[in-house]
Amino acid sequence: MTTSTDGGGSRERPSGAVPILELKGVSKRFGAVQALHEVNFEVREGEVTALVGDNGAGKSVTIKCIAGIYPIDDGQILFEGKPVTISGPKDSAALGIEIVYQDLALADNLDVVQNMYLGREEITPLHTLDETKMEQRCSETLASLSVTTIRSVRQTVAGLSGGQRQSIAVAKAVMWNSRLVILDEPTAALGVAQTRQVLDLVRRLADKGLAVMLVSHNLHDIFEVADRITVLRLGQDVARFDTKDTTQRDVVEAITAGKLSTVPGQEEGVPA
Amino acid sequence: MSTVAAPPPAPVAAAPTATLGAYARRWLDNVRGGELGSLPIILGLLVIGVVFQVQNANFLTAGNFVNLMVQAAAYALVAIGIVFVLLLGEIDLSVGYVSGVAGVIVSLLLLPDGANVPTAIGIAAALASGIAIGTLHGVIITKVGIPSFVVTLAGLLAWNGVVLLLIGARGTVVLQDNFVIGFANDFVPKGAAWVLTLLTVAAYAGVQLYGLRKRMAAGLPNDPLLIVGLRIAGLFVALAAVVYVVNKDRGLPYVAVLVGALIVFWTYVLRRTRFGRHVYAVGGNAEAARRAGINVDRIRIACFAICSLMAAVGGIVLASRLRSVDTNAGGGSILLYSIAAAVIGGTSLFGGRGHIKAALLGALVIASIDNGLGLLGLSSGTKFVVTGCVLLLAVTVDSISRRGRAQSGRA
Numbered sequence: 082m083t084t085s086t087d088g089g090g091s092r093e094r095p096s097g098a099v100p101i102l103e104l105k106g107v108s109k110r111f112g113a114v115q116a117l118h119e120v121n122f123e124v125r126e127g128e129v130t131a132l133v134g135d136n137g138a139g140k141s142v143t144i145k146c147i148a149g150i151y152p153i154d155d156g157q158i159l160f161e162g163k164p165v166t167i168s169g170p171k172d173s174a175a176l177g178i179e180i181v182y183q184d185l186a187l188a189d190n191l192d193v194v195q196n197m198y199l200g201r202e203e204i205t206p207l208h209t210l211d212e213t214k215m216e217q218r219c220s221e222t223l224a225s226l227s228v229t230t231i232r233s234v235r236q237t238v239a240g241l242s243g244g245q246r247q248s249i250a251v252a253k254a255v256m257w258n259s260r261l262v263i264l265d266e267p268t269a270a271l272g273v274a275q276t277r278q279v280l281d282l283v284r285r286l287a288d289k290g291l292a293v294m295l296v297s298h299n300l301h302d303i304f305e306v307a308d309r310i311t312v313l314r315l316g317q318d319v320a321r322f323d324t325k326d327t328t329q330r331d332v333v334e335a336i337t338a339g340k341l342s343t344v345p346g347q348e349e350g351v352p353a
Numbered sequence: 354m355s356t357v358a359a360p361p362p363a364p365v366a367a368a369p370t371a372t373l374g375a376y377a378r379r380w381l382d383n384v385r386g387g388e389l390g391s392l393p394i395i396l397g398l399l400v401i402g403v404v405f406q407v408q409n410a411n412f413l414t415a416g417n418f419v420n421l422m423v424q425a426a427a428y429a430l431v432a433i434g435i436v437f438v439l440l441l442g443e444i445d446l447s448v449g450y451v452s453g454v455a456g457v458i459v460s461l462l463l464l465p466d467g468a469n470v471p472t473a474i475g476i477a478a479a480l481a482s483g484i485a486i487g488t489l490h491g492v493i494i495t496k497v498g499i500p501s502f503v504v505t506l507a508g509l510l511a512w513n514g515v516v517l518l519l520i521g522a523r524g525t526v527v528l529q530d531n532f533v534i535g536f537a538n539d540f541v542p543k544g545a546a547w548v549l550t551l552l553t554v555a556a557y558a559g560v561q562l563y564g565l566r567k568r569m570a571a572g573l574p575n576d577p578l579l580i581v582g583l584r585i586a587g588l589f590v591a592l593a594a595v596v597y598v599v600n601k602d603r604g605l606p607y608v609a610v611l612v613g614a615l616i617v618f619w620t621y622v623l624r625r626t627r628f629g630r631h632v633y634a635v636g637g638n639a640e641a642a643r644r645a646g647i648n649v650d651r652i653r654i655a656c657f658a659i660c661s662l663m664a665a666v667g668g669i670v671l672a673s674r675l676r677s678v679d680t681n682a683g684g685g686s687i688l689l690y691s692i693a694a695a696v697i698g699g700t701s702l703f704g705g706r707g708h709i710k711a712a713l714l715g716a717l718v719i720a721s722i723d724n725g726l727g728l729l730g731l732s733s734g735t736k737f738v739v740t741g742c743v744l745l746l747a748v749t750v751d752s753i754s755r756r757g758r759a760q761s762g763r764a
Contacts, residue, residue, distance in 0.1 A: 171646075182644075185641075186638065186640060186641035186644045186645070187638065188633070188638040188642065189637055189638065189705070190633060190636065190637035190705035190706055191633060191634060195630060195633075195634075196641075199630075199641065199642065199645040200631075200634075200642070200645030200646040200647050201645075202627050202630055204627060208626065209625045210625050213567050213568055213571045216571075216573055217571050217572075220573075233574075
């Protein structure tokens with residue numbers, strides 16, 4: 082068991098010497114509430130890094146700090162080893178950070194191509210939408226991610242299943258030369274087969290060399306795809322694990338009780 | 354190449370054109386799934402035509418057809434603007450009196466004993482007033498955050514007041530500019546109407562074939578050639594039939610050409626430009642649009658400005674048809690008929706779904722009912738009751754087909 086609290090142990094790996102994104106002692110306070118307290122966290126290219134924690138542990142705040150929606154009070158955000166200031170979604174997008182929020186932000190009345198290009202439509206020199214180019218690139222992107230369940234990219238998103246919609250949202254995020262994709266609870270509302278689809282897609286993103294940050298409650302899913310797990314509890318990062326060297330039990334322990342070694346009734350919290 | 358009629362499967366290099374059978378099956382699937390398109394309304398127009406023709410043999414004569422076109426024109430023009438605000442899931446109740454304001458402005462400015470400005474400036478002033486009014490509505494709605502229903506209800510009262518103030522003690526202003534009167538009362542020379550028809554069909558065919566070739570070159574799936582051919586032939590037959598019939602009477606009214614041109618223009622804006630795509634996105638999911646970096650407020654304000662601009666165009670045409678404006682300008686049925694036209698034509702009241710052509714189809718239905726019941730000598734009371742029932746029927750068809758969409762997972 083390599084439960085290492087706060088910066089110890091076995092996180093050195095040969096791949097990705099410099100993490101693409103690193104939070105160093107990041108703190109965030111809302112009035113009297115300390116939402117994040119000196120959080121350290123890193124994501125590497127080619128890996129899926131999971132961020133887990135109970136409700137109110139600070140997962141969403143962490144995402145929003147990375148997105149630039151909340152300014153951080155203290156600490157540093159390093160991108161490829163260099164300190165950066167992210168003061169808005171435009172800054173994070175410029176760095177190549179794309180975030181897929183839980184509600185996906187797809188317009189139901191538009192088709193797949195229209196959604197994937199929303200706000201960044203290609204136009205011809207005559208200021209007409211270049212549908213051919215957009216459709217072609219969408220099909221290519223979906224094919225490269227092996228999203229094969231979509232019958233037609235000219236189908237409206239309303240007609241797609243939850244898993245397909247999630248796939249589209251992810252594909253939309255990676256189409257723009259993004260380097261780090263953050264997924265917020267991507268499997269929360271999905272059935273078994275659809276969860277499978279999405280997890281496979283997450284794994285493929287990392288295998289293609291992107292850095293993936295997965296925020297989830299579902300330990301079962303995390304153990305399937307994540308390489309590393311960081312546990313947040315009450316705004317602090319309390320533990321880090323290498324997925325292959327740990328068990329769900331250890332992680333649950335960290336989520337619920339921090340450093341305590343036994344917690345009564347913890348088995349109920351473990352799916353599968 | 355319509356974006357709604359999506360080509361079937363195989364995003365990756367497969368058959369470049371679908372088979373006819375697959376196309377038919379997909380169309381049937383769509384109909385069953387609740388994507389009825391213009392099907393119900395075209396059936397409705399046929400029923401209206403047959404019923405009135407059986408009751409009164411004058412309904413389908415060339416002369417009455419020309420009257421019908423001129424009557425439908427003003428409703429269609431105002432309804433085009435309504436489509437834009439309905440696409441956002443908003444409403445504009447002020448279009449009636451905004452059209453009245455524009456009609457009064459153009460009539461007053463072109464009075465020979467009054468301002469007597471050049472015709473172009475008179476028209477431009479009326480259109481500019483429309484844009485200004487719509488922008489004002491849009492800014493109040495987006496920046497102050499008052500629902501469009503309330504803002505435009507206030508507009509309905511206020512612009513009615515402006516019409517009365519502008520007309521003042523005159524009571525009636527007679528339109529005295531031949532160019533403006535010509536919109537609704539002059540006709541395209543018969544030969545020119547045929548040339549215009551051929552040019553329109555040729556342009557449509559060119560656009561269709563260009564799109565087809567471009568998609569083929571890019572290896573994307575295409576609609577079957579036969580379907581594309583049928584669409585072009587269908588447009589030709591429809592336009593030729595219209596021109597043939599009207600040429601037996603006075604000819605094609607200029608206002609019909611104006612309506613056609615504006616429908617093509619706004620369809621282009623809505624389906625082929627970034628702005629149009631963003632209008633659909635804001636109507637479908639405003640939050641998604643905002644996150645995609647679209648300036649949602651600007652889109653909203655622009656749509657209200659377009660709505661009032663088209664109301665102004667409709668107001669000028671109405672003034673032209675009546676050759677005068679009075680204190681009733683913009684009142685009566687224009688507001689309700691225009692909104693009803695957009696809805697009957699198939700624009701969803703919940704935003705995000707609809708086409709510009711809905712304005713034309715809906716206006717034709719409304720004008721046909723109005724005209725047909727008039728021929729039968731029935732009162733306005735009956736007209737309103739029947740029109741109300743048709744509106745209800747159209748919305749019912751929409752909501753039942755929406756249930757179809759929900760069942761097939763397309764809600």
